[in-house]
Amino acid sequence: MSVSATLEASNTTAANPRSRVVLASLIGTSVEFYDFYAYATAAVLAFPTLFFPTGDPTTALLASFATFGAAMVARPIGAMFFGHFGDRIGRKGTLVASLLTMGIATFLIGFLPTYAAIGWWATLLLIVLRLAQGFALGGEWSGAALIATENAPAGRRGWWGTFPQLGAPIGFIIANLVFLVINTIWPGSFLAWGWRVPFFFSALMVIIGLWVRLRLVESTTFQKAVKADAIVKLPLGSLLRKNWKGVVLGTFYMLATYVVFYLMTTFTLSYGTRLPAHAAAAAAAKAGTPFNAASYVPGLGIPYTHFVLMQILGVIFFGVFTLISGPIADTIGRKKLLIGVTIAIIVFGLTFDLFLAPRGDATFEGALVQAFLTIGFTLMGITFGPMGALLPELFPTNVRYTGSGVAYNISSILGAALAPLIAVALWGAASGRTWLVGVYLSVMGVLTLIALIIGRETKDVEFHDQLA
Template sequence: MKTSSSAVHPSLKLDRRVTTSSVIGTVIEWYEFYVYGTMAALVLGQLFFPSGDPIVESLSAFAAFAVGFLARPIGAAFFGHFGDRIGRKKMLVYSLVGMGAATFAIGILPTYATIGVAAPILLVLCRLIQGFSIGGEWGGAMLMSVEHAPEGRKNFAGSLVQVGSPAGLVLATIVVALVNMMPEDAFLSWGWRLPFLISAVLVIVGLFIRLKTHESPEFEKVRDEGERVKVPLLKTFTSAPLQVLTGIGLTLAPFVFFYFLTTFLLTFGVNVLQFDSQLLLWSVALAAGLEIITMPLAGLIADKYGRDRIFIIGAISLLLIAFPVIFLLVTNPGNPLILILVMIGAMTIVHPLTYALLSTMFSDLFPTNIRYTGVSLAFQFGGVVGGFTPLILTAFLTSDASSVLIAGYIAFLSLLTVLAGISTAVIGAKRRRGEIAEEVVLEGSVR
């Protein structure tokens, strides 16, 4: 797949139904995902892992949060295999149903006070189902949007899918913030369940839209020409292992920054930096709300000036701000202006330069007939690192050098993303010159 760096042609229109389906579907998926992350920081540790120590409870809740990420590569392999074999659309329907069912189940789970140790076990099981389902969501939604888009509009189409993440976060944060305003007794007894239960309505809306879309034309071309691969997972690891590793590297900086700002900071900010929980929630909502605007702008800029160039600039920027961000927060505890400055600067302005372009960066790494598998595996393995970020950073709080460790961890992963961005640019250039085959047609192909 070629990625154009030329100016956008106004006459090149996106398939509105497909793009809308992809965006709304990912908004719902990420809403369900972020509701758990936010509630883990606020209340799930107390309800499901009671110990009397807020840090220990947070560690336990974040451990359950991280466990869900372990299932994501398994889901990526499953959905990727069948997405490359039978089509993108069907697997997107199944992923949405699985994620919605698990999220709704969390909303009706009895707590530790009611059924004891069975409560955290059931919670972890729901997280595993969530992780498995989301393992196939992003890759399929991204491919449906990008593979339908014309050349010169692919970065913009991909960035619209990425809007699902901040939009889902805004929705989740607003809902959680509203229920968090309830009297404490009501919130702890039943109010915390509402954000999870609301997901059922969202899933019904998402399914209605998603079922009306049509299959990716690039997949249909591969299917019609008999170039589907029998075992896409095996072919991905045997023919494109470097691309998988490179794809993982692409996700590290955008993931670690996002989870630092939206999940870990809710614990770090309240317990260490003396920020009010409501201030933290609304600042996250503000920054993510603005990112809904800046994400597509990053895609438009990439279509005009070159995707690889913009991505690498974004990754370098994340590397450079790692230590200043931590320094500002630690030296200005409880300062709302500093918090908003950090949120908007890091999340709204810099973060989209990488995250918005992951769709086409990943697409350029893999040929069409193993693309669903390749992009899903790379994205979800990277997600494992991102998912463990709150747990790792919370563990750093036990050290006297916690600020340096936190900043150093973020900076190191950002450096890896810079290197991965450069590697992707090289791989894409080779494919465009014909040095890498556009399709993997080997002895295991379906003819």
């Protein structure tokens, strides 16, 4: 059956109602980001011990973060693969496939034997499933963004584009609440089996997401491209020939966003919960294990449950400001809003030590860390929200899935894949202080700012009839 015939057979009803668009773009990305963050949390709390027993805590953490970053490398490949089919046969089927791929990979992680059972084979299997997660997420975001923006009313793309973006804070909150409950109810069993439960739980969320997405019909925008016989055989080739500037700009638009997000989530969880040197030495002495003070990188020693609750409070601001950013971007434009928040991110990067340096007063220290997380996640919401509309607006309909996905996910390598590794290395180089980590964020912010200044405003670009 041809693409045209398929569309005619599947679109006997009216275009997608607003409630269906919101649910399909929101629930799907919530599930995908839940799966992704479940891995990110386990990469800090469980995987260094269970899959990377190097004998040195810092080395084990770096190895665990390396597998976290490996998924980012797979994401552009997933964007090209799913983007090809999303631009060739439609958004709906491609979104279902990406969600199913992510769900299966995440569910299987829960069944993995550990290093103690089968040695390095366990590590290899973990990496393979992690790559599958990244591959799936590479095709997820752009499809969800297109479902939202291609169904948006005139002048409301920025607002509707925030619906898939909201999946990030929702997924983060659910994943961390699940870990928090397990760690609270069965604290002594977390490393034994408790870490597996969040990965099993993802199956229920995937079923809900699939049910919603299977009820979608293709957007009118994509149907117009089909009727105009404008579907290209190789979307990636057409993209690189005619729209490569959009890929470059989109990649750097997202750079600061990725870095600030992964610093606020993965890195701060490591730094905030890592014991100070004296406490780590005392714990090692009590356990009768050696302690190498020269190689140990200290943190703040905030209890895990306490720190996760602090993060969740910050992520609430992330979600609220993600939604707020959409109408603002529709009113004043994407470029003006993002230039302003990127300058704020650059300044924020220069304040890390002001908020995160050890103070010797747990109450004062905790208040500063909470303020840091709240500010960081607020900035994240403002910069992340408009991206759901901005990146798709850089590309014509018949290469839009591929173009927005490739730009978004190449940036994940430069920002998300490298951010945890660079942050840990800079944290160690500064003897446990965070000022160098903040400088790194500011430098990435400068690169994003340059791209935004070079790029054009896309708020009023033709969207539904634009073809490559």
